[in-house]
Amino acid sequence: MSRGTLVICGHGMVAQRLLEHLCEGGHPFNRVVVLGAEPVPAYNRVLLSSVLAGDATLDQLLLKDDGWFHGAGIERYYGDPVTTIDREQQRVITAAGRNLAYDMLVLATGARSTPLGIPGEDLDGVMTFRDLRDTRRLIDLSQRHGRAVVIGGGFLGLEAAEGLRCRGMAVTVLHRNPHLLNRQLDTTGSELLAASLQERGLGIRTGVSPAALLGNRRVRAVQLDDNTLVSTDLVITAAGITPNAWLAAQAGLEYGRGIRVNRQLRTSDPAIFALGECCEIDGKTFGLVDPGYEQARVLAQVLKGTVGKQLFRVTSQPTRLKISGIPIYSCGQTRPDEHTESIVWQDHEQNRYCRLLLRGGRLVGTVLFGETSDGPWYAEQIRKGHDLTPWRATLAFGRDYCEQAA
Ligand SMILES: Cc1cc2nc3c(=O)[nH]c(=O)nc-3n(C[C@H](O)[C@H](O)[C@H](O)COP(=O)(O)OP(=O)(O)OC[C@H]3O[C@@H](n4cnc5c(N)ncnc54)[C@H](O)[C@@H]3O)c2cc1C
Incomplete structure (x- = not known):
């Protein structure tokens, strides 16, 4: 029996995995429509670090080619973010004015870099490292400037730092915690990592916080909370991520840090689901791809109506990383x-x-x-x-x- 129209808002790694699970053995919808804010189909975001470091090329990132989507009968629109969800009429409206009815809606809008909340964040040369556009700009800027400061010594910050170092920049990492990668490593592991990175030429300062970014139009220095200055041409902020929950919030769905869903990925509206970095389950949000993939597996079964007793379980997921x-x-x-x-x-x-x-x-x-x-x-x-x-x-x-x- 057909389940009508499925609209998926956001085409990142987890939405793509959901589509693949849905299409295994054929999906039960009349129409599947994907709406993406980025100008390109889903790509391997994890590999952006390798692209920045010069170890992979942009054309290696694409997850599926056009033929796959045609074969699966999936409609796609890119560069056109969803701006409104009208829950009463069960419609979504995009920035370009597309107006689409849905029977089921999936939100897979990911996350963005958390703002630092300090003066100077709007200066030129202050960047994030989230998507293809950021990566292209960082590569371009690394060819025109010599120094960079990365704020945040978690895995994203360290990968950005290492990538820019490989592009020939002098890079300093600032990390508030005394230990790098403090969520994933113990003290000895963090110390070994810091030593290895320093040996390769990265500057590392732990136990410090930025108080302001200084410059007239362009960033010139980072002022630290101990009033010392670090001169720079470029600042990359990587001090945590914030789930993209505003669309759901504006539509009156329950949200906390992320869009609140149950273990079948259903929001407070039974026709709307959310998964990946934008969602929150039992008070927990997610910043790695593996839990998102597991959510995609469970949600595909829920959408096909074959879920049985399968629920997403918030377990302590292993973290597997490669830092430089x-x-x-x-x-x-x-x-x-x-x-x-x-x-x-x-x-x-x-x-x-x-x-x-x-x-x-x-x-x-x-x-x-x-x-x-x-x-x-x-x-x-x-x-x-x-x-x-x-x-x-x-x-x-x-x-x-x-x-x-x-
Ligand atoms: C540089 C980098 C390196 C990483 N390395 C690792 C790693 O080594 N290991 C690991 O496990 N994880 C890594 N991650 C994290 C991993 O990429 C994410 O966990 C994963 O991509 C999350 O998938 P997602 O589909 O939830 O969100 P995303 O992949 O971020 O996709 C969300 C998509 O939704 C779009 N969107 C947002 N709002 C709207 C809207 N209103 N309308 C339409 N579209 C919208 C966004 O533009 C985006 O394209 C890395 C992330 C980055 C940025």
Whole structure:
């Protein structure tokens, strides 16, 4: 039975994954329409860091070609953001004046860089690193200027910094927390990362906050909260992301930090769904692509009416990152406390490090730096929650050693 018209607002990585799941075995809609604010179809946003660093080209980013969309019968309109949702009439209106009826609406509008909230953010040369347009501009500016400051030492900030360094700029990273990547790494992991990045030539200042961006028309310096100045030609702000929830808020849908949805990705209006970086589930928002992909899998089943008992579960998703070629993996608890004991293994020569956190013999967290191939196996042990005391002596050496010892 046909389910009428499905409209998807936003065509990023998660919306594309949703379309792919929907089309497996054929979708149940008369019409599927995708409306994207960017001028291009969905592309691999994760690879923008590689493009900035010169390791990938723009044409490698596209997720599916036109033929795929034609074959699947999906209508698409780009460069035309949705500006209004009329819930009473079940219609969406775009900036260019398109007016489309929907039976079901999916919001997949992603997130934007959180403003710093300090003077000078509107100066020329103050940038974000979110999309293709930002990436092209950063590449262009890196050819015309010598110095950059990146505000934020999370994964996005570090990737922006490393990309600009690879383009020949002198880059300084400013991070408020004393430790880089403090959400994903423990203290030792952060220190190893900082040392590796400094060795490559990045300037790193932790435990500092910007108080103002200075300049007449163009940014010239960052003033820090200790009143010191860092001179620069370019500032990239990467101090967190904010879900794009304003469209939903304006339509009267429930929202907090993101658009509030239940575990079937349904908003407070039963005909409207949200997923990816724009949504909020059980008070949690998302900044990595894997949870979005899992949401896409669940939502496809909900939209097809085949969901059964499948719900999206907010679990501690593993984080798998590559910061300037250094693989990093973390899962569960990353910092020791009075209830955990640590098994730590470090190879100074090869710059590899592993911390395993155990509580009552059970693995509750892992941080891997430099060598991460056993990460998924450790994540599985965390999920299973078995007593690993028999493997204790070999646990830090990974799966093969443990299985041979068993
Ligand atoms: C440079 C960079 C590197 C990253 N690296 C990693 C990584 O290594 N690992 C990882 O897990 N994650 C990484 N991420 C995060 C990852 O890209 C996101 O988690 C993922 O793209 C989220 O997908 P999404 O579909 O929810 O949002 P997005 O991919 O951001 O797509 C949302 C789309 O909706 C559009 N939109 C917004 N408002 C409207 C509107 N009103 N109407 C129509 N369209 C609208 C936006 O323009 C955008 O195209 C990275 C992100 C960036 C920016």
